[in-house]
Amino acid sequence: MKPTYRNFQEVEADLKRLNLERKIAWEELKLVKNDFKEDLQPYNWIQSMIKIAGKYGAFILLKKLFKR
Template sequence: MKIYRDSKSIERDLKILNLERQIAWEEMKNIKEEYKESLRPLNWIQSGLKLMGKYGGFMLLKKMMK
């Protein structure tokens, strides 16, 4: 437990805690937006197309090697 000797140190710590709270809130809002963005159907389709393209390229390369 911290013991305060004057009101300036209390005010300083309160300002620091308030800023830390605001930073944490903004980080949570950012995480929420990233999560919402990752769940959009367009992102799923793009990921699926990329995966299919890589798989198709691999299969083509495999057939060429035979």
């Protein structure tokens, strides 16, 4: 739906609001990019593999304990 403006002040106010929203969205995009970069670091991959291995090891241990 198109907004209807009664004067130029309303147009300018709307343009300022939209500009601020655009700047906020751009900053949020930068944060997402940085988070994604951090997730791709080797340290995070190793940490994730250790967690998975720990869960798998615990599962195998419980399976052996209940098998007896």
